Amino acid sequence: MGLSERRLKIGVMGASSCDARTAALAEDVGRFIARAGAVLICGGGAGVMEAASRGASRSGGLVVGILPAEDESKANPYVGIPIVTGMGNARNAINALTCHSLIAISGGPGTLSEIALALKVGTPVVGLTVRPRPSRLSKSRLNSPRLVY
Amino acid sequence: MGLSERRLKIGVMGASSCDARTAALAEDVGRFIARAGAVLICGGGAGVMEAASRGASRSGGLVVGILPAEDESKANPYVGIPIVTGMGNARNAINALTCHSLIAISGGPGTLSEIALALKVGTPVVGLTVRPRPSRLSKSRLNSPRLVY
Amino acid sequence: MGLSERRLKIGVMGASSCDARTAALAEDVGRFIARAGAVLICGGGAGVMEAASRGASRSGGLVVGILPAEDESKANPYVGIPIVTGMGNARNAINALTCHSLIAISGGPGTLSEIALALKVGTPVVGLTVRPRPSRLSKSRLNSPRLVY
Amino acid sequence: MGLSERRLKIGVMGASSCDARTAALAEDVGRFIARAGAVLICGGGAGVMEAASRGASRSGGLVVGILPAEDESKANPYVGIPIVTGMGNARNAINALTCHSLIAISGGPGTLSEIALALKVGTPVVGLTVRPRPSRLSKSRLNSPRLVY
Numbered sequence: 001m002g003l004s005e006r007r008l009k010i011g012v013m014g015a016s017s018c019d020a021r022t023a024a025l026a027e028d029v030g031r032f033i034a035r036a037g038a039v040l041i042c043g044g045g046a047g048v049m050e051a052a053s054r055g056a057s058r059s060g061g062l063v064v065g066i067l068p069a070e071d072e073s074k075a076n077p078y079v080g081i082p083i084v085t086g087m088g089n090a091r092n093a094i095n096a097l098t099c100h101s102l103i104a105i106s107g108g109p110g111t112l113s114e115i116a117l118a119l120k121v122g123t124p125v126v127g128l129t130v131r132p133r134p135s136r137l138s139k140s141r142l143n144s145p146r147l148v149y
Numbered sequence: 150m151g152l153s154e155r156r157l158k159i160g161v162m163g164a165s166s167c168d169a170r171t172a173a174l175a176e177d178v179g180r181f182i183a184r185a186g187a188v189l190i191c192g193g194g195a196g197v198m199e200a201a202s203r204g205a206s207r208s209g210g211l212v213v214g215i216l217p218a219e220d221e222s223k224a225n226p227y228v229g230i231p232i233v234t235g236m237g238n239a240r241n242a243i244n245a246l247t248c249h250s251l252i253a254i255s256g257g258p259g260t261l262s263e264i265a266l267a268l269k270v271g272t273p274v275v276g277l278t279v280r281p282r283p284s285r286l287s288k289s290r291l292n293s294p295r296l297v298y
Numbered sequence: 299m300g301l302s303e304r305r306l307k308i309g310v311m312g313a314s315s316c317d318a319r320t321a322a323l324a325e326d327v328g329r330f331i332a333r334a335g336a337v338l339i340c341g342g343g344a345g346v347m348e349a350a351s352r353g354a355s356r357s358g359g360l361v362v363g364i365l366p367a368e369d370e371s372k373a374n375p376y377v378g379i380p381i382v383t384g385m386g387n388a389r390n391a392i393n394a395l396t397c398h399s400l401i402a403i404s405g406g407p408g409t410l411s412e413i414a415l416a417l418k419v420g421t422p423v424v425g426l427t428v429r430p431r432p433s434r435l436s437k438s439r440l441n442s443p444r445l446v447y
Numbered sequence: 448m449g450l451s452e453r454r455l456k457i458g459v460m461g462a463s464s465c466d467a468r469t470a471a472l473a474e475d476v477g478r479f480i481a482r483a484g485a486v487l488i489c490g491g492g493a494g495v496m497e498a499a500s501r502g503a504s505r506s507g508g509l510v511v512g513i514l515p516a517e518d519e520s521k522a523n524p525y526v527g528i529p530i531v532t533g534m535g536n537a538r539n540a541i542n543a544l545t546c547h548s549l550i551a552i553s554g555g556p557g558t559l560s561e562i563a564l565a566l567k568v569g570t571p572v573v574g575l576t577v578r579p580r581p582s583r584l585s586k587s588r589l590n591s592p593r594l595v596y
Contacts, residue, residue: 006378006379006380062379064379064381070395070419070535080303081305081307081337082396083362083396084396085392086534087392087533087535088242089242089266090239090242090243090533091239093241093383093385094381097368097382097384098370109268109269110265112265113241113269116258116259116261116265119258120238120257121238121368155529158528188528213511219544221545230486230511230528231453232511232530232541232545233544234541234544235385235386235540236383236541239384242533246531246532247529247530385540386540386544387564387568407564411560411563411567414557414559414563415560417556418555418560419536
């Protein structure tokens with residue numbers, strides 16, 4: 001796979017722990033990335049990162065995990081190529097430079113820093129989140145169940 | 150200056166270009182930090198960073214600039230100790246870990262990433278900005294001119 | 299490619315410019331790595347890195363380039379997955395942690411730093427170089443032309 | 448301390464554990480650096496780094512420690528300004544760029560990587576070590592006890 005075949009790299013960033021609906025969303029995103037022939041770049045950890053990695057890997061995609069740790073055993077099992085930085089959150093700047101675009105799913109300050117670093121260097125960012133569980137009163141508005149994760 | 154005298158390190162983060170009122174605010178903050186006996190940590194650049202450095206330096210304080218560039222000539226003239234990282238925005242993670250607390254003044258995505266990285270590692274953050282210039286209608290609310298920068 | 303298929307990662311480090319015999323050696327090493335089913339990790343630049351990347355890429359292997367620059371256009375054309383660190387020589391520490399073993403071919407201080415960083419974290423290192431051009435007197439010792447690059 | 452007073456920064460690199468004679472050498476070097484009015488830059492750790500820091504600090508000098516850890520409690524007690532990188536050996540590249548010159552004392556692969564990174568970016572390096580303990584036979588050559596550490 002050389003220059004002529006150099007593939008699109010899409011990053012998925014998000015919390016290292018998440019609820020089932022957020023994981024389902026992330027897994028779908030990973031699947032779509034793989035089916036589109038792009039490489040999934042992520043932090044290689046658990047939660048949103050693992051769910052997206054699982055989606056991509058099970059669809060035959062390649063997953064690159066840019067790990068904060070010094071040890072690749074910390075990568076989730078769906079990471080095909082762990083990049084072991086040993087530099088903690090400083091690796092977030094690598095994600096921002098490496099991805100052609102970045103999808104942020106849920107997440108806290110770590111994910112916010114990746115969004116900000118991406119914007120700083122001009123990498124396009126899309127934010128996704130699950131719809132809050134509808135209360136009884138608003139249930140009637142749920143007319144598009146395919147969008148609910 | 151050893152352990153017993155190890156001083157508080159306060160970070161000032163912000164845009165690398167700013168208007169005069171923001172610069173005046175940053176310079177005051179730098180001055181207060183120096184007078185309190187703390188070391189000013191900043192990115193070593195222009196704008197808010199330079200104004201804060203000038204305030205601290207002119208009050209006899211020590212300014213450490215953690216530079217993204219590979220060359221210390223890029224440091225503003227008030228930086229006493231340039232730390233030359235050569236690692237671009239990845240150095241923002243160093244600021245977040247090094248400062249005991251961080252003051253963000255104005256700024257864009259770069260500053261946002263520093264705020265997020267600080268919150269991620271538990272470093273307290275304070276955000277400051279200048280009050281928007283009052284329109285005629287709201288002028289009567291300006292009863293505290295000492296707060297206006 | 300998930301955990302069960304996680305492949306060996308072999309690094310090739312060396313000078314960013316080199317003579318033809320050194321390039322031929324590096325290209326052969328890249329070819330052997332690809333044929334063994336391993337991923338080639340390199341700095342993504344020219345010289346030894348490009349020759350090894352060419353060898354691996356032309357044998358159907360995957361090449362990951364961990365770039366010092368902020369821009370993936372700096373990668374040699376055989377890099378399939380550029381990791382854009384924007385952190386100059388600090389990325390050498392990533393190479394040392396990421397590779398399961400590292401082959402150093404020729405090179406100067408940059409390559410030496412990668413060897414040292416690899417030894418520091420326990421990554422095995424092999425050094426290769428071309429045989430000095432034989433003088434007339436020693437020519438008779440040249441009985442194994444297949445080893446000469 | 449601004450630009451006009453920006454001081455020379457001398458790095459001392461070396462093993463994180465060392466024997467008493469090497470420590471004595473490092474402490475002397477730290478003392479000389481402080482007396483010359485320069486800032487001592489080091490990795491902030493134990494062994495050679497701590498001995499040099501002690502020498503500089505006790506002579507009234509300023510010690511900046513560029514720490515690999517994520518926590519400044521890891522700094523030796525003579526470090527006045529800990530820079531907390533959280534990026535392991537990647538911080539060696541910062542030392543190489545930050546120091547105006549670098550003195551390597553004893554040490555293993557980590558120190559070797561710092562020497563190589565310094566040479567790579569053009570920072571002058573001096574290597575020092577203690578004289579091997581003289582055997583009986585060579586004892587008569589010991590005519591300059593002031594040089595023995």
